[in-house]
Amino acid sequence: MSHHEIQKPTDITIPDTSLFAKLPVIGGVLAVVGLGATLGSAMGADKARAMFSYLWAFESVLALVLGAFGFLVIDITVRSQWSIVVRRIAETMQATLPFFFVLWLPIALIGMHELYPWTHETDAILERKRWFLSTGFWWGRAIVYFVLWTVISRFLYTSSVKLDGLGDNQAEKDKIIKRTWAVAAPGILIYALTQSFAAVDWMMSLQPHWYSTIYGVYYFSSSILVFFAVTTLVSMALQRAGVLKTAITPEHFHDLGKFTFGFVIFWAYIAFSQFILIWYANIPEETEFYMLRMEGGWQWVSYALPVLHFALPFLYLVSRQVKRARWPLALGCVWLVLMHLLDMYWLILPAYGAHGGGEHHAHLAVSWLDFAALLGMVGAFLAVFGFLLKKNKVIAINDPRLADSLAHENY
Amino acid sequence: MATANPTTLPDDPKLRGDVVLDEQTGGREPLVRGDYTFHDITERVLAVNEKPIAQTPSPFKFGIALAAAGFAMFGGYVGYLIWEGPGIWGNNTPVAWAWDIVNFVFWVGIGHAGTLISAILYLFRQKWRTSINRYAEAMTIFAVLAAGSCVVLHTGRVWMDYYLFPIPNQMGLWPNFRSPLEWDVFAVNTYLTVSLLFWFTGLVPDFATLRDRATVKWRRLFYGILSLGWRGSMRHWVTYEKAYQILAGFSAPLVLSVHTIVSFDFAVSQLPGWHTTIFPPYFVAGAIFSGFAMVLTLMIPAREWLGLKDLVTVKHIENMNKIILVTGSMVGYAYGMEFFVAAYSGNQYEGFTFINRAGGPYWWAYWIMMTCNVITPQLFWFKKFRTNVKLTFVLSIFVNIGMWFERFVITVTSLHRDALVSSWDYFVPVTEVLFLTGTFGLFFFLFLLFIRFFPVMAMSEVKGVMPQANPHWEGYQHGQHGHGASGAVPAGAVAQKDL
Numbered sequence: 001m002s003h004h005e006i007q008k009p010t011d012i013t014i015p016d017t018s019l020f021a022k023l024p025v026i027g028g029v030l031a032v033v034g035l036g037a038t039l040g041s042a043m044g045a046d047k048a049r050a051m052f053s054y055l056w057a058f059e060s061v062l063a064l065v066l067g068a069f070g071f072l073v074i075d076i077t078v079r080s081q082w083s084i085v086v087r088r089i090a091e092t093m094q095a096t097l098p099f100f101f102v103l104w105l106p107i108a109l110i111g112m113h114e115l116y117p118w119t120h121e122t123d124a125i126l127e128r129k130r131w132f133l134s135t136g137f138w139w140g141r142a143i144v145y146f147v148l149w150t151v152i153s154r155f156l157y158t159s160s161v162k163l164d165g166l167g168d169n170q171a172e173k174d175k176i177i178k179r180t181w182a183v184a185a186p187g188i189l190i191y192a193l194t195q196s197f198a199a200v201d202w203m204m205s206l207q208p209h210w211y212s213t214i215y216g217v218y219y220f221s222s223s224i225l226v227f228f229a230v231t232t233l234v235s236m237a238l239q240r241a242g243v244l245k246t247a248i249t250p251e252h253f254h255d256l257g258k259f260t261f262g263f264v265i266f267w268a269y270i271a272f273s274q275f276i277l278i279w280y281a282n283i284p285e286e287t288e289f290y291m292l293r294m295e296g297g298w299q300w301v302s303y304a305l306p307v308l309h310f311a312l313p314f315l316y317l318v319s320r321q322v323k324r325a326r327w328p329l330a331l332g333c334v335w336l337v338l339m340h341l342l343d344m345y346w347l348i349l350p351a352y353g354a355h356g357g358g359e360h361h362a363h364l365a366v367s368w369l370d371f372a373a374l375l376g377m378v379g380a381f382l383a384v385f386g387f388l389l390k391k392n393k394v395i396a397i398n399d400p401r402l403a404d405s406l407a408h409e410n411y
Numbered sequence: 412m413a414t415a416n417p418t419t420l421p422d423d424p425k426l427r428g429d430v431v432l433d434e435q436t437g438g439r440e441p442l443v444r445g446d447y448t449f450h451d452i453t454e455r456v457l458a459v460n461e462k463p464i465a466q467t468p469s470p471f472k473f474g475i476a477l478a479a480a481g482f483a484m485f486g487g488y489v490g491y492l493i494w495e496g497p498g499i500w501g502n503n504t505p506v507a508w509a510w511d512i513v514n515f516v517f518w519v520g521i522g523h524a525g526t527l528i529s530a531i532l533y534l535f536r537q538k539w540r541t542s543i544n545r546y547a548e549a550m551t552i553f554a555v556l557a558a559g560s561c562v563v564l565h566t567g568r569v570w571m572d573y574y575l576f577p578i579p580n581q582m583g584l585w586p587n588f589r590s591p592l593e594w595d596v597f598a599v600n601t602y603l604t605v606s607l608l609f610w611f612t613g614l615v616p617d618f619a620t621l622r623d624r625a626t627v628k629w630r631r632l633f634y635g636i637l638s639l640g641w642r643g644s645m646r647h648w649v650t651y652e653k654a655y656q657i658l659a660g661f662s663a664p665l666v667l668s669v670h671t672i673v674s675f676d677f678a679v680s681q682l683p684g685w686h687t688t689i690f691p692p693y694f695v696a697g698a699i700f701s702g703f704a705m706v707l708t709l710m711i712p713a714r715e716w717l718g719l720k721d722l723v724t725v726k727h728i729e730n731m732n733k734i735i736l737v738t739g740s741m742v743g744y745a746y747g748m749e750f751f752v753a754a755y756s757g758n759q760y761e762g763f764t765f766i767n768r769a770g771g772p773y774w775w776a777y778w779i780m781m782t783c784n785v786i787t788p789q790l791f792w793f794k795k796f797r798t799n800v801k802l803t804f805v806l807s808i809f810v811n812i813g814m815w816f817e818r819f820v821i822t823v824t825s826l827h828r829d830a831l832v833s834s835w836d837y838f839v840p841v842t843e844v845l846f847l848t849g850t851f852g853l854f855f856f857l858f859l860l861f862i863r864f865f866p867v868m869a870m871s872e873v874k875g876v877m878p879q880a881n882p883h884w885e886g887y888q889h890g891q892h893g894h895g896a897s898g899a900v901p902a903g904a905v906a907q908k909d910l
Contacts, residue, residue, distance in 0.1 A: 128757030128759075129756075129757045173436065189740065211756040212752075213687045213752045214691075216748065269692075273688060277687075277690070282681075283681055285756070404437075
């Protein structure tokens with residue numbers, strides 16, 4: 001707690017020579033090639049398959065960005081101290097949210113018909129759902145989500161960046177910080193509702209007869225988990241690029257690791273809660289979801305997820321040594337990012353077989369389009385993320401709690 | 412200089428417990444207000460315990476007499492219940508579960524705040540927990556006992572309850588391991604065991620303090636046995652800290668598991684209103700919500716009467732109110748999501764159940780629940796209300812009421828409209844009010860005994876969050892008169908002899 005001995009870091013801007021500085025170009029190229037190929041295919045005979053790949057890539061990366069948004073509004077509201085050294089990374093991630101509107105447009109404009117059977121099919125059940133599942137209302141809700149996300153994420157990002165230039169002007173700093181407090185707290189409420197309904201709209205309605213009240217919480221658990229894993233990896237990569245070398249210490253990695261570990265358990269808890277209740281009650285309308293994932297090769301993914309997404313990372317990350325050591329923690333986080341992609345794949349792709357492919361049963365078949373869409377989507381995110389990261393400092397250097405964060409120790 | 416008489420509050424009103432300080436954009440507010448030495452904390456906390464029995468304050472005597480009467484009445488009621496059987500309740504077909512289960516879920520939920528405060532807040536380094544954890548853990552244990560008594564008694568033939576345990580028996584009769592009611596037996600017993608161990612471990616050093624300060628023989632003996640030979644050596648403390656952390660780790664999953672399994676009691680069924688996938692996290696949030704409300708209901712009068720306002724400050728109350736707001740909103744999210752999915756599903760039975768809840772014969776129960784759990788806690792968005800102690804007390808009671816009604820709404824309204832209209836019925840309680848009152852008697856009787864004989868605050872932990880506990884505290888460097896350089900430390904330092 002002897003803060004006066006700790007110096008503010010000086011390695012706080014991305015050097016021109018580092019890979020991070022080139023991200024806008026590299027990401028841009030990946031985006032053009034990957035998304036170009038996917039959407040190009042979507043114009044041809046493979047339209048449905050291409051759009052499912054696109055949706056999967058979109059939801060996987062959006063989960064990360066929304067996770068950053070959720071983390072930030074909560075972190076600000078609880079007046080967290082430990083996290084200040086990595087908070088700018090989260091701020092920058094969530095600042096890419098407005099851009100996701102552009103990435104969402106192909107889903108609505110090109111793929112809606114192929115992705116969502118309720119847009120054109122009808123039966124007695126779907127008729128009763130028409131009040132919610134109608135194209136106009138669906139569009140309207142999406143616009144509301146994006147407007148709210150854009151306004152809040154921009155505000156939080158620009159407020160934090162404004163602090164950088166204020167030096168010791170405490171009065172002005174207080175004014176800005178107190179304003180972010182006032183926005184972040186209701187932001188949690190807005191975040192909870194918008195991300196839940198976005199998950200219902202864009203993912204749950206892929207199987208429009210099926211419903212589950214926990215679905216929004218499931219998406220949250222995946223999303224916050226991938227956020228902590230990726231933030232850990234980005235922090236490590238930044239240090240390799242010569243930034244924040246002394247600011248982010250094993251103490252912070254330990255905490256990031258603890259959160260990652262905690263949300264591995266939380267994800268499993270939510271996934272298990274949904275599964276056991278549907279399995280136990282055995283109501284046909286609900287078991288449909290799992291039935292689809294128990295055939296055509298998908299059953300292996302269903303069996304693998306509890307082991308590879310929960311048991312293995314649980315046993316691995318439970319160790320304090322792993323959480324405080326660079327390479328072992330990095331390995332765990334890379335693994336969890338891959339598991340997140342598998343989780344999202346398992347949530348989205350079986351619906352393709354069920355209706356998109358016209359065969360009415362699911363078949364696990366990986367396509368080159370999946371890789372193209374994912375590379376393109378990650379590229380698009382990295383381009384914007386890299387651009388913003390380079391543009392401003394990579395740490396909130398003037399945050400009043402920075403000294404506490406730099407001196408942070410676990411007990 | 413340190414005050415010789417710890418009952419004197421500091422002159423500066425800024426340092427008194429009930430003054431709300433402006434929140435700083437950096438740093439933290441002090442957790443203990445006033446010019447206290449470590450020794451003063453001991454005096455303050457043990458003042459209640461060390462009064463001779465003859466000098467017990469009369470309000471306390473009155474309170475415990477009332478609670479004891481409630482407890483005695485409960486004893487009589489239990490005898491009557493066992494003699495007559497659950498026919499003395501208003502349960503009918505289709506409402507076969509009513510107040511018995513409602514009371515069980517209500518009490519077991521209350522307990523969760525204690526575990527959350529002692530385990531989860533500990534793992535999250537929330538230092539403000541130190542002033543309230545002991546109190547909340549005691550509440551947990553007594554609430555679980557109250558819950559246990561409801562569920563043990565509701566079986567009717569209570570002498571057969573041992574069948575619930577997987578003990579080998581010559582009849583070859585085994586419990587149904589596929590039933591969540593059986594999982595409940597394991598979950599609640601595990602919960603009680605771990606909570607009791609956690610509570611007792613924390614109490615050991617404080618028992619030793621009471622033993623060392625004892626002036627009469629029975630106290631020396633009583634606290635001597637309870638303190639297990641604690642000598643306060645460095646080795647004892649190291650082992651203690653390790654044990655505490657391990658128990659916190661064990662308790663953390665229990666916060667989730669117990670109420671998750673309680674939610675399974677309902678949710679594994681196919682009944683609309685019971686079967687919905689959000690139940691596990693929703694029940695957990697509701698349990699924490701109700702538990703914090705009960706902590707506030709008990710703590711607000713206690714800090715007043717026991718003179719602990721500098722240790723449980725408005726800051727503590729505000730923090731608890733924030734948790735009330737968060738968990739209340741989570742519960743609100745779940746109510747909303749259930750309603751939404753009932754409409755979204757297009758399932759007419761789901762739809763009917765929820766419309767019937769809000770507008771059917773039990774509409775009043777539903778709206779009491781909505782008002783107390785979702786609407787009134789929203790006042791806590793504003794600092795003005797969060798830091799208003801009287802208002803908090805009233806709202807905490809509202810939450811207690813609302814959460815009891817939540818379980819009533821879930822249990823009774825889902826059941827009273829069966830699939831066949833000919834099976835519909837209306838549940839009216841007969842003698843159940845005595846049952847509920849009796850469990851309150853049990854709870855308060857044990858709780859008041861706890862306040863009188865056990866230290867209500869973890870003294871060593873409170874001392875650990877005071878500025879003096881910091882090895883770099885300015886008070887050491889500048890002699891006996893600290894300069895309060897950090898702004899958080901009140902001017903005036905601790906005399907060395909007090910340490």
